[in-house]
Amino acid sequence: xxxxxxxxxxxxxxxxxxxxxxxxxxxxxxxxxxxxxxxxxxxxxxxxxxxxxxxxxxxxxxxxxxxxxxxxxxxxxxxxxxxxxxxxxxxxxxxxxxxxxxxxxxxxxxxxxxxxxxxxxxxxxxxxxxxxxxxxxxxxxxxxxxxxxxxxxxxxxxxxxxxxxxxxxxxxxxxxxxxxxxxxxxxxxxxxxxxxxxxxxxxxxxxxxxxxxxxxxxxxxxxxxxxxxxxxxxxxxxxxxxxxxxxxxxxxxxxxxxxxxxxxxxxxxxxxxxxxxxxxxxxxxxxxxxxxxxxxxxxxxxxxxxxxxxxxxxxxxxxxxxxxxxxxxxxxxxxxxxxxxxxxxxxxxxxxxxxxxxxxxxxxxxxxxxxxxxxxxxxxxxxxxxxxxxxxxxxxxxxxxxxxxxxxxxxxxxxxx
Ligand code: ADP
Ligand code: ASP
Ligand code: MG
Numbered sequence: 001x002x003x004x005x006x007x008x009x010x011x012x013x014x015x016x017x018x019x020x021x022x023x024x025x026x027x028x029x030x031x032x033x034x035x036x037x038x039x040x041x042x043x044x045x046x047x048x049x050x051x052x053x054x055x056x057x058x059x060x061x062x063x064x065x066x067x068x069x070x071x072x073x074x075x076x077x078x079x080x081x082x083x084x085x086x087x088x089x090x091x092x093x094x095x096x097x098x099x100x101x102x103x104x105x106x107x108x109x110x111x112x113x114x115x116x117x118x119x120x121x122x123x124x125x126x127x128x129x130x131x132x133x134x135x136x137x138x139x140x141x142x143x144x145x146x147x148x149x150x151x152x153x154x155x156x157x158x159x160x161x162x163x164x165x166x167x168x169x170x171x172x173x174x175x176x177x178x179x180x181x182x183x184x185x186x187x188x189x190x191x192x193x194x195x196x197x198x199x200x201x202x203x204x205x206x207x208x209x210x211x212x213x214x215x216x217x218x219x220x221x222x223x224x225x226x227x228x229x230x231x232x233x234x235x236x237x238x239x240x241x242x243x244x245x246x247x248x249x250x251x252x253x254x255x256x257x258x259x260x261x262x263x264x265x266x267x268x269x270x271x272x273x274x275x276x277x278x279x280x281x282x283x284x285x286x287x288x289x290x291x292x293x294x295x296x297x298x299x300x301x302x303x304x305x306x307x308x309x310x311x312x313x314x315x316x317x318x319x320x321x322x323x324x325x326x327x328x329x330x331x332x333x334x335x336x337x338x339x340x341x342x343x344x345x346x347x348x349x350x351x352x353x354x355x356x357x358x359x360x361x362x363x364x365x366x367x368x369x370x371x372x373x374x375x376x377x378x379x380x381x382x383x384x385x386x387x388x389x390x391x392x393x394x395x396x397x398x399x400x401x402x403x404x405x406x407x408x409x410x411x412x413x414x415x416x417x
Contacts (some may be wrong), residue, residue, distance in 0.1 A: 002172035003035045003130070007140065007162035010044035011179040012236035013082045016089075021236070023089035025177070026135060028240040030095055037126065037136040037169060039162040040086055042078020047141075047155070050075045068113035072142070072152045076102070079139035079158070087137045097135040100126060102142035102150065107161065109143040109151040116143060116151035117219070118160065121168035130169075138165060159220035167227045174229055175246075176216065177236035182247035183208075183215060185412035186264040190403050193413040197262065198245070201252035204262045204355055207389045211353040212267030216249070224249065252357055260358035260365060261410040264403050267351045268396060270300070271324040272381065273317055275331070277341035280313040287338045288315060288331075295330035297323040301351070301384040301393060315340075316382055318393060321347050349381065350399040353391040354406055360387055372409035378402055 006029065008022050022038075029036050041047075054071050083099035090097035105124050109116035126136045140158025145151040153160050159176060166174035183205065184194040200208075202225035209218040215233065224231050234246025256262070278284055285304065292299050297319050305314035319327045324347055331343055359365050369390055373380060378401065382393040394402055407413065 001033045001035065003037075003169055004029055005037045005039060005162050005166040005169065005171045005174045007039040007158060007174070007176045008041065008086075008236055009158065009176075009178045010041045010046070012177055013040050013042075013086065014044045016085070018236075019082070019085050019089050022086060022177075023093055023095075024240055025236065026086075026090060027093050027095060030135060035130045037130060037138060037165055037171070038086060039138045039140040039158055039165060040079060040082040041140050041158040042082055046078035046081075047075055050078060066113075069145075069147070069149050072113050072116075072145075073150045076139070076142040076150050076152050079141050083137045083139040087135075090135055090137065095135055096133050097137055098129070099137045099139065101139050102161075103144040105138070105143075105165075107143035107164065109145050109153070111145045111147050111151070113145065113149070113151055115154040116145060118143060118153065118164045118223075119146075121164060124168065126165075127169055153219070154217065156214060156217035157219075159217040160223060163220045163223045163227075163229065163231065166229055167223065171229075174224070174231050176220075176231055176233045178215065178233060179235065179237065180215065181235035181238075181244065182233050183213075183249065183263075185262065186403055186407050187213065187266070190266075190400050191264075191407045191413075194407065195413060197247050199248045199250060199253075199256065200262060201256050201357055202249060203252065203388060204256075204357055205249045207353070207355040207386075208263050208265045211265040211351065211355065211389065211391060212269070213263070213265040221249065257358050257361060259356055260362040261354045261356035261412065262358070263355050264406045264410075264412070265353050265355065266399055266403055268399065269321045270318045270349050270351050270393065271321045271327075271345060271347040272349045272393060273319060273324075273327060273331070274344040275315045275338070275340040275342075276344065277312045278315055279339040280311050281339075284313075284338065285315065287334070288317070291330050291334040291338065292319070292327060295323075295326050297327045297330070301382045301391065303382045318349070318351070318382065348396045349393050350396045350402075351391050351393050352399065352402045352406065353389050354410065355389045357388050359389070366390055368409050369406060372405050373402060376401055376405050378405075 140161040182196040230250040
């Protein structure tokens with residue numbers, strides 16, 4: 001007997017038929033003798049619908065008062081519905097099952113409403129309930145904050161709920177069921193020749209997720225890596241008994257380093273800001289970063305233009321697209337203090353990245369990448385690198401082209417599964 005956490009995303013519980021299908025997949029694990037906790041997302045589209053309701057009202061009445069606590073109580077409701085529905089579907093198959101909301105577990109988080117981090121899941125009644133033969137159907141994405149209110153874990157957060165629960169329950173397996181049959185060399189919706197990877201190292205998956213591959217929430221990979229808990233990503237569209245190996249996200253092994261590049265990711269959630277004619281003095285970048293951090297804006301890629309003879313420079317950096325207005329307002333306020341003449345901004349940019357732990361031991365990746373982009377006339381605006389990734393900022397218009405071209409340049413269609 002094993003203890004298993006199964007997680008089903010929005011498409012996997014999109015309607016009652018899909019929920020019935022999920023109940024069959026769960027039943028198969030129970031019949032195999034396992035103790036099962038199931039984490040569910042809201043039905044696909046539901047969280048977007050709820051967020052849009054909040055945004056519409058918020059924009060009408062924006063007086064600056066924070067509303068994130070109420071946002072959480074609204075957007076978490078989608079998961080309440082699916083957890084109850086799946087519990088009913090399981091009971092209708094003759095299984096013992098009950099739903100659990102975040103506060104009932106309790107899954108405790110910090111007070112960072114709308115992007116809370118999990119603090120602990122301790123002494124939960126879930127474990128004993130599972131040992132009594134009940135399937136635990138858990139509403140993903142939500143927890144209870146220190147202030148006693150409902151919190152949510154950021155978009156895609158049900159993945160993190162599942163991993164955190166698997167760690168807390170000392171589960172033998174954490175299976176993330178989704179609408180693709182594993183982790184691919186790039187988003188299969190963009191490159192038709194993308195290949196499923198049999199295994200991928202935690203570190204690579206962490207980079208891919210944080211660089212835009214939405215298939216797993218970044219925090220879930222971080223949590224799995226820190227607790228050395230392999231995650232299997234597989235499709236929920238398969239029938240019981242089908243061969244469904246998926247992709248194992250796990251510690252790296254030697255074979256993984258043979259692949260120079262494992263995947264290509266892209267993120268359209270970027271915006272670019274350029275400060276023109278900055279006084280090129282020590283501490284100028286620090287002032288910009290201070291203004292951004294005080295406004296609660298995370299700065300990502302930064303590049304400083306070459307100083308000109310008049311001792312002025314240009315500074316370009318990127319921020320999350322949702323933070324652009326906030327960033328521009330904060331910079332205007334600090335204009336004299338920072339000492340620049342003009343601001344330009346562009347939210348029509350995409351960050352495209354290649355990732356692979358093989359980059360540590362292979363050279364030439366940057367050359368291949370820049371040549372491939374140049375061949376197609378794609379202009380690179382900002383570059384950022386780490387030991388296992390290279391990212392470029394390009395005009396959004398070229399997103400699909402850049403992803404496909406890089407996928408080909410690194411021959412990712414030939415990667416064996
Ligand atoms: P869920 O609703 O199950 O959480 P998501 O929509 O969050 O599913 O994530 C699955 C989607 O992630 C896929 O449909 C796919 O388009 C996208 N995706 C992006 N990059 C990758 C990748 N490298 N491998 C697999 N899927 C990817
Ligand atoms: N329903 C939430 C979202 O759409 C959480 C999740 O699906 O993981 O972001
Ligand atoms: Mg998801």
